[in-house]
Amino acid sequence: MSNVTVIGLGIMGLPMAINLVKAGHSVTGFNRSQDKIDALIAEGGQGATSIADAVKEADVVITMVPDSPDVEGVVSGPEGLFANAKQGTLWIDASSIRPDVAKRLADDAKAAGIRALDAPVSGGEQGAITAALSIMVGGEAAAFEAAQDVLNAVGKTIVHVGPAGSGQTVKAANQLIVAVNIQVLGEAVAFLEAYGVDTDAALKVLGGGLAGSKVLDQKGQKMLDRDFTPGFRLALHHKDMGIVTSAAREANVSLPLGALAAQLVAATVNQGDGGLDHSGLFKQTLQLSGRK
Known part of the structure; x- marks a missing residue:
């Protein structure tokens, strides 16, 4: 050893x-x-x-x-x-x-x-x-x-x-996918709650179909519980999205959804929530919808 x-x-x-x-x-x-x-x-x-x-x-x-x-x-x-x-x-x-x-x-x-x-x-x-x-x-x-x-x-x-640097490039892609998934999961939860759906049941059935993902499995309940104890802080995801958008610009790659997700993460951090888990991005969706 x-x-x-x-x-x-x-x-x-x-x-x-x-x-x-x-x-x-x-x-x-x-x-x-x-x-x-x-x-x-x-x-x-x-x-x-x-x-x-x-x-x-x-x-x-x-x-x-x-x-x-x-x-x-x-x-x-x-x-x-x-x-x-x-x-x-x-x-x-x-x-x-x-x-x-x-x-x-x-x-x-x-x-x-x-x-x-x-x-x-x-x-x-x-x-x-x-x-x-x-x-x-x-x-x-x-x-x-x-x-x-x-x-x-x-x-x-x-x-x-x-070669050297490739691991970080793949990680940037990972963070892009995760941020967009967290954002759209938050939108889905807000949508379900607005209609009074049994959200626990809804996430269970969604998780068993094509909409299922590790993001849904790990972050869905945190959104339902409004429990944003950090497993990965929003401030770090904000940093990572800066890496993604900068590297994409250098490579002349357009990331329309990624750019929007990066701005939403930035807004959440700028409002003082950088210490929350990145599932705390859900708070921004609730605020935009006038919900709590």
Whole structure:
């Protein structure tokens, strides 16, 4: 088993680190808040006092942080991953960042003697807890093969989708699909409620037909209950939709539904709801309909 370091012990990173411990790896965690490190230690992991300390003995380093600048901050500089990890260390970035940044950082990693994979995940908090994440991986095939034991400890559907940056491109497409699905699910729920339909029964039958989806299964009840406890925060989906729209513009691809969904997500975040689960996009639909 490997010495694995996980940097970023948030909603996704902590359960991923715990699953790596359960799989038999020696896991060291680093996070800006000590309570998250303590939670990992309680599950059999170890803690580090800095990024440099966390990566110095690692065979594999996983980063799970919010955005492109955060990843750059972890890997760069005299205290960063590139300057302190062993030659040949495998770096797996599970964050969701811009594809062009992922490609550039992979090149920087190679120059530093570090093998890099961009491996963003889908499945939300529950997928991280149950080790059932879908992982889309970009990078060299040899590095992907070397990462199998670690990736299999945290995910279920693990696919090599192409060279560096490809994983982030596929994740952007994933976030586009999810945002549009959440929006239209919210519209359907508002429509059903307006007509006084038994919404529990309605979602059950819809889920069994062509309208069924993982979004409906995981987010429908949250909308009915008005329970937007975050599994994946709207603020992060807002960031991801910015990645989608920017990358689409660069590729001259028109995303009419995606652009509208991005604006609705932005409006919800701008109204102070960025800390809610992304199913909280439903609040915007209710407001537009004059409903609660």
